[in-house]
Amino acid sequence: MxxxxxxxxxxxxxxxxxLATAFSLRRPISTSTDPITVETSVPFTTHRxxxxxxxxxxxxxxxxxxxxxxxxxxRMEIAADSLYKAKLIRGFCHLxxxxxxxxxxxxxxxxxxxxxxxxxxxxxxxxxRGGTLLEIFSELMGRQGGCSSGKGGSMHFYKxxxxxYGGHGIxxxxxxxxCGLAFAHxxxxxxxxxxxxxxxxxxxxxxxxxxxxxxxxxxxxxxLVYGMGTAEWRAAKSPSYYKRGDYVPGLKVDGMDxxxxxxxxxxxxxHALKSGxx
Amino acid sequence: xATIFQGLRGGAAAALTNSIDSKKLLSRSTRxxxxxxxxxxxxxxxxxxxxxxxxxxxxxxxxxxxxxxxxVATKADSSAASSTSKPGHELLLFEALREGLEEEMDRDPxxxxxxxxxxxxxxxxxxxxxxxxxxxxxxxxxxPIAENSxxxxxxxxxxxxxxxxxxxxxxxxxxxxxxxxxxxCGMLHYTSGGQFTIPVVIxxxxxxxxxxxxxxxxxxxxxxxxxxxxxxxxxxTPYNAKGLMKxxxxxxxxxxxxxxxxxxxxxxRIPDEEYICNLEEAEMVRPGEHVTILTYSRMRYHVMQAxxxxxxxxxxxxxxxxxxxxxxxxxxxxxxxxxxxRVLIVEExxxxxxxxxxxxxxxTENFHDYxxxxxxxxxxxxxxxxxxxxxxxxxxVQPAQIVTxxxxxxx
Numbered sequence: 001m002x003x004x005x006x007x008x009x010x011x012x013x014x015x016x017x018x019l020a021t022a023f024s025l026r027r028p029i030s031t032s033t034d035p036i037t038v039e040t041s042v043p044f045t046t047h048r049x050x051x052x053x054x055x056x057x058x059x060x061x062x063x064x065x066x067x068x069x070x071x072x073x074x075r076m077e078i079a080a081d082s083l084y085k086a087k088l089i090r091g092f093c094h095l096x097x098x099x100x101x102x103x104x105x106x107x108x109x110x111x112x113x114x115x116x117x118x119x120x121x122x123x124x125x126x127x128x129r130g131g132t133l134l135e136i137f138s139e140l141m142g143r144q145g146g147c148s149s150g151k152g153g154s155m156h157f158y159k160x161x162x163x164x165y166g167g168h169g170i171x172x173x174x175x176x177x178x179c180g181l182a183f184a185h186x187x188x189x190x191x192x193x194x195x196x197x198x199x200x201x202x203x204x205x206x207x208x209x210x211x212x213x214x215x216x217x218x219x220x221x222x223x224l225v226y227g228m229g230t231a232e233w234r235a236a237k238s239p240s241y242y243k244r245g246d247y248v249p250g251l252k253v254d255g256m257d258x259x260x261x262x263x264x265x266x267x268x269x270x271h272a273l274k275s276g277x278x
Numbered sequence: 279x280a281t282i283f284q285g286l287r288g289g290a291a292a293a294l295t296n297s298i299d300s301k302k303l304l305s306r307s308t309r310x311x312x313x314x315x316x317x318x319x320x321x322x323x324x325x326x327x328x329x330x331x332x333x334x335x336x337x338x339x340x341x342x343x344x345x346x347x348x349x350v351a352t353k354a355d356s357s358a359a360s361s362t363s364k365p366g367h368e369l370l371l372f373e374a375l376r377e378g379l380e381e382e383m384d385r386d387p388x389x390x391x392x393x394x395x396x397x398x399x400x401x402x403x404x405x406x407x408x409x410x411x412x413x414x415x416x417x418x419x420x421x422p423i424a425e426n427s428x429x430x431x432x433x434x435x436x437x438x439x440x441x442x443x444x445x446x447x448x449x450x451x452x453x454x455x456x457x458x459x460x461x462x463c464g465m466l467h468y469t470s471g472g473q474f475t476i477p478v479v480i481x482x483x484x485x486x487x488x489x490x491x492x493x494x495x496x497x498x499x500x501x502x503x504x505x506x507x508x509x510x511x512x513x514x515t516p517y518n519a520k521g522l523m524k525x526x527x528x529x530x531x532x533x534x535x536x537x538x539x540x541x542x543x544x545x546x547r548i549p550d551e552e553y554i555c556n557l558e559e560a561e562m563v564r565p566g567e568h569v570t571i572l573t574y575s576r577m578r579y580h581v582m583q584a585x586x587x588x589x590x591x592x593x594x595x596x597x598x599x600x601x602x603x604x605x606x607x608x609x610x611x612x613x614x615x616x617x618x619x620r621v622l623i624v625e626e627x628x629x630x631x632x633x634x635x636x637x638x639x640x641x642t643e644n645f646h647d648y649x650x651x652x653x654x655x656x657x658x659x660x661x662x663x664x665x666x667x668x669x670x671x672x673x674x675v676q677p678a679q680i681v682t683x684x685x686x687x688x689x
Contacts, residue, residue: 115438148471156469165437166470170461176427177462180434187390187416187440210427217422 032060040260047242049249049278052267056259062108066258069107070100073124076133080123080140089140093154096124099227103128105261106195106225110269113190115181117165117174118197120155125197129164131157163192172198172205175224179211182222182277193221193272195265200226203241212277216248221272223265227255249278366549372542374516375405378523379443381552383413386441389527392419392428393445393482402447403483403542429455429480433462433532436478441527449484449536450496463532464507479526481535485576485626486674488540492662495670499536499603500632510603511557512536512575516546518601521555529557536603538576560607566596569620569684572611572637574600577624577675584680593684603633611637612645619650620687624675629657654683 035057044051077097084093096103099121106116107128118125123136131147139146140154148156148167157167165181168174178196185192202208203226215222226241242250249271253264271278369377383389391406397420400407410418421428425446432442446452452459459480466474486495499510509531513519519537526533563578564585573581578599585595596614600607615621621641625634634655641653659673 117434146471148469148473151471152469158470158473160437160470160473165434165474166466168462170457173430173457173462176430176458177434177437179427180431180436181438183431184435184438184440187435188438207424207426207430210422210424211431213422214424214427214431218419 035059036063038259040254040263041257042254042260044260044264045242045252047240047245047250047252048247049251049271051251052263054263056263058259058262066104066108069104069128070258072133073097073100073103073127076127076136077123080137083137083140089154090142091153091155092120093140094121096121099255100124101258102225102227102255102261105258106265108258108262109265110195111192112162113192114269115163115165115178115185115192115194116197117168117178117181117194119168119171119174119199119202121199122155122157122167126157126159126164126167129159130162131159131164172202172207174198175202175205175208176211178224179215179220179222179277182215182220182272183218185221186219191273193223193269195223195225197225197227200241203244212245212248215277216245219276222277223268223272224277245277248276251278364547366547368545368547369516370542371513371516371519371537371544371546372403372405374520374546374548375513375523375537376407376409378520379406379527380409380412382524382527383409383417386527388439389441389443390417390419390435391443391445392421392432393443394421394423394447396420396445401445403537403539405542406445425451425454426458430458430462432478432480433458433466433476436476436532437466437474441477441479443479443481443527446480446482448494448496448539449482449498450494452480452482452498453496453501456501459502459508459532459534460505464505467507467531475530476532477527477530478532479523479529479535480532481523481526481537483537483539483542485536485538485540486658486663486670489665489667489670490539490663491665495663497627497632497658499534500627500635502534503604503633503636507532508604509533509557510536511601512538512603514538514541514575514578514599514601516544517548518555518561518599520548521553522557522601524552524554525557528554533557536575540576555601558602558605558607560601560610561599562610563597563599564595566594566618568594568618568688569596569622570611570614570618571595571597571622571624571680571684572600573597573624574603574633575626577626580675580677581624581680584677584684587677587681588684591681591685593688595684600637606637606640608640608644611641615641615645616648619648621649621653622680622683622687623653623655623657624680625655625657626674627657628660629655630660632657651687654687656680656683 036059038056038058040054040056043054074097077095080089080093081095083089103124116125116129126136134145135147139148139150139152139157142150144150148158155167155169158164175196175198178194181194185194242252251264254260268278391409395402396406397410397415397418406418429444432444435442463476463478466476484496484498502510511522511526511533513522513535522535526535571581581597585597588595596618598610598614623634623637625632627633634657638653638655656675656679661673663673664670
């Protein structure tokens with residue numbers, strides 16, 4: 001393909017070759033927006049709804065942006081880990097490496113008008129919402145240049161302008177807040193949705209089910225996104241988390257596949273705007 | 279028969295009656311007009327006894343309780359004559375709250391109310407009556423019994439710019455939402471580096487009622503006072519109830535507005551024109567020279583009753599309703615301490631860790647040199663509120679105790 005063609009045509013010393021290749025590689029691929037179709041690796045499993053198609057449309061530009069963003073997130077988290085071990089980041093530091101596909105896939109499916117709220121594992125989600133590395137590291141190290149002026153720390157990243165609502169320390173408390181964001185979207189009639197992310201610790205919290213009940217009752221456009229963390233067998237009687245909503249539809253997605261996440265989020269947004277929580 | 283209470287601004291002492299002589303106070307016509315409205319709500323009788331009937335039918339709780347002391351100051355002359363001559367209009371405290379709420383909802387489309395039974399039922403104390411019909415289901419929201427989550431939802435909505443008013447059916451139920459109030463409501467403004475303001479108002483009735491039992495007679499102001507980032511106010515008259523409600527809704531900070539179960543039926547004449555009360559100001563109820571009595575909410579009425587006795591005995595107490603529980607209005611309090619040099623705090627909170635305890639510390643820290651005697655703080659007993667009426671009475675500060683305390687303080 002274009003890649004190998006470029007490689008063979010680049011000339012120069014062995015020393016400069018990788019640099020030249022890297023430099024000349026970037027331009028032709030990244031600006032192409034021709035659609036490419038990809039199949040998700042694993043089919044979707046559903047609860048009370050029809051699954052979306054496994055065929056996802058993407059483009060070389062999007063592919064490269066996925067790669068760039070995910071690589072940045074991974075490197076960032078590893079760097080944060082080193083800083084934490086060097087005691088330059090104090091308190092708690094919850095890392096997102098390994099889950100980058102979720103953040104990146106979600107961003108690809110939605111706009112900045114939609115709201116995202118998550119718990120304390122928020123570094124990469126913040127980056128995905130438009131945060132800069134400088135803001136992130138400043139905040140982690142308690143500096144004024146941080147996104148919360150150094151007053152929040154690892155668990156309290158927010159970016160109001162891009163609809164990122166944090167960043168919360170207490171497990172599960174962000175889910176009712178997320179339903180409140182969805183309520184505000186419905187109140188303001190702005191055709192946007194709220195994504196409330198949580199893990200399996202929060203999945204056993206009463207307030208989650210309370211919030212789900214109210215959201216279903218009031219048809220709020222909220223999407224509850226669950227990701228793994230605690231050992232299933234230790235804490236949960238029913239490990240089928242996507243079915244736990246009972247009367248609320250659910251979708252099981254392979255979180256390692258950014259395309260599946262993108263498709264699922266697009267589907268979920270349409271569903272939430274039409275028929276309420278999912 | 280509703281008790282009439284005239285506002286005590288401007289320093290006029292309340293005219294108080296004993297339990298014996300007030301039968302002529304209220305005319306039958308008042309009672310009839312109330313029943314015509316087909317509303318059943320707790321009624322404070324002229325002799326101080328109360329029928330507590332939170333939102334139930336007329337038949338249910340019409341018991342006459344002879345043991346209750348005068349909870350509310352009453353006016354000696356008849357109320358029926360006073361309607362037409364003065365400006366303003368008369369209403370009950372819950373109506374004043376509703377008026378304030380309605381005016382703010384008219385003024386700002388972002389204001390919404392959420393709570394249990396606030397919508398179609400009209401509110402368990404009728405504060406939101408009629409609002410659901412007027413503004414629709416999206417602005418007056420009936421929630422299921424899920425305090426933790428609907429308080430969280432209110433806060434989430436406030437983060438985006440809406441101004442929700444979260445009603446706890448009883449303040450005690452908000453303990454279930456303590457996490458949301460403390461961690462999210464109080465702290466989000468700070469932890470987000472100022473990006474978000476949380477203009478939420480959390481309100482509800484609290485305090486010791488009439489034999490409601492321990493769990494429904496809680497005073498949450500002492501638990502909430504340490505939460506950084508929130509403001510607390512307590513209303514006590516229809517005038518300040520409406521004013522504080524409006525100010526709280528307009529404030530960009532989270533405000534907790536404490537109402538009292540027994541004060542919802544106080545009647546007062548309030549101005550027709552729009553007004554708001556300052557959230558951080560105290561109210562001078564009765565200027566005096568001998569002793570400063572600081573109080574708030576229902577205890578204001580016990581204090582005014584005791585004040586009547588004290589005046590007869592020759593004392594001149596200065597009574598201040600502190601209204602703002604967090605932060606304290608140390609300006610007015612300080613000026614008063616500098617004048618009288620003696621402080622008595624009368625509160626309904628528990629002795630340990632209550633508002634009185636904080637106020638004592640604040641006054642001692644700031645005005646120690648002006649005090650001629652140690653600050654005396656009269657609070658409720660550190661016990662769960664008993665069901666039996668006699669026992670319940672003894673856990674709360676009574677006017678006789680206030681009189682004794684002042685006498686001892688002024689020796």
